[in-house]
Amino acid sequence: MGTLSHVVVDWGTSSFRLWALDRTGHVLGERRSAQGLAASAAEGFEAVLESHLAALGIGDGVSVMMCGMVGSRSGWVEAAYLDAPVRLDELAARGTHVPSARRLIHILPGIAQRDPIHPDVIRGEETQLLALARRGHDGLACLPGTHGKWVQLTDGAVARFVTFMTGELFQLLRERSVLAPALQGGAPVDPSSPDFSAGVADALAAPASIGNALFALRAGWLLADRPADAALARLSGLLIGLEIAGARERLGAIAAVTLIASGPSAALYRQALAIAGLAVPDELDAEDCVRRGLHEAALIAFRLERVSR
């Protein structure tokens, strides 16, 4: 195990993850918390960061590379978007410098697609692709989430991307809509559930009818006391199926996709992509990817000598 080289942080709307790395990218220590943007803004971003560094015994002078919503307008310092298409190593080199008396801190920029009809933004997820691009990976990647992304990587650059509000729609419908009573108490969705699969297949076959398929969850509860587990699995399947249908509509025929996911969504998307007939030759853990991408960015931005493990 090497000695501490630098620190990387993925700081999002609702979570904070920090890793202390050696020069090879090996993890020497880590911290996680639910200190998202709102909580951190109240406490002070620098105070939050320094408290986690202190907890790991990391002193002044150690550089920090960050990504995520911490670089948004409502974050610590705004890291302006770069325009797509953009090389991922350029992203690393053009981080925004955060004033600090104690250490060098950079926030990676997000990427903007300034299409007047289909404007889009990505901030955080693109870092997951940095390590991939470095390894010469090309093609389409699917990154599930609150605002899931489909990103076309070409020659080390983000050529194009498309965001879908899938995760947010799931939460809104589950918690705030007329469907809530039909979904209440539903168990976490089982990817092998026939209700999940049927939802995926139905949304792929009739994506325009989503507004009706959603209401049918309520009707099924009213008329047939359909259990919440089944309704929740179907809701998840419908929304993921709709996303895949939308990705095909926006990006044209898709043969294969790299899946970059963590937690329960990985298995759900693996299953849904299989139902849609999309090959998934590579599946990567999203959290590993963001850590490796931040490490890659730190090597570039802080001009650290690259050392193989």
Add this chain to the structure above:
Amino acid sequence: MGTLSHVVVDWGTSSFRLWALDRTGHVLGERRSAQGLAASAAEGFEAVLESHLAALGIGDGVSVMMCGMVGSRSGWVEAAYLDAPVRLDELAARGTHVPSARRLIHILPGIAQRDPIHPDVIRGEETQLLALARRGHDGLACLPGTHGKWVQLTDGAVARFVTFMTGELFQLLRERSVLAPALQGGAPVDPSSPDFSAGVADALAAPASIGNALFALRAGWLLADRPADAALARLSGLLIGLEIAGARERLGAIAAVTLIASGPSAALYRQALAIAGLAVPDELDAEDCVRRGLHEAALIAFRLERVSR
């Protein structure tokens, strides 16, 4: 002007509308309030109804015909669904009797579609079709709303219907989603706005991509400070366009549709249906239709002699 014959009430989730009618259906008096289900359950349904009758000076013995969510599980008395296909005059004859010492009170049943894949329910809107069916009207009707309905009328019967959560999605996205800041303060949607029209056209052309089109409203605000009026008009257009695309997916080719709407949604749907190339040979006011339908139901259920105006 005739003498008081009966009273009709449309009692929904969030509103109460009552009309005192003569034998021809002419309006002798009316009451409106925001006493929806929750408020009325707390105060007592009978107390709410009687207070409005008293305010119009209507004594004991006058019969009342009601429709809407007042007949749901969480209403006054549950009026069980009849199964589609069902004749609309049968609906009138099979109202649920509400116990009252002071008058005869009926609540009209809703209609259930017990399709295991696409279950659906309607409760209240079907009453708008009763007067139409009585006049021998056939064909497809579009009834915009929180849960908008497309209803196929054949030989005086509701043959089939499809519900879309359009209005509810609009409210959820406007108030509760990440789009809220981009929409905040937006003026009521102008049906002639190019943003509305473009939203309709884009959703018709690429309905599966709705999850991306929605996120683009946020991206347009972040990247180009797109004004809230434009974003709100586009959101409305996207969701109505999606509904029309879904109606086509569920019902097959549609040449013409009767539009039954009230208030601002009438003009929005008229415009959207035109963009989609659907003829609208008849447009009716939803509130007129529900009153006339309730009158028709009262004539049937209370065996009142039909008198022409």
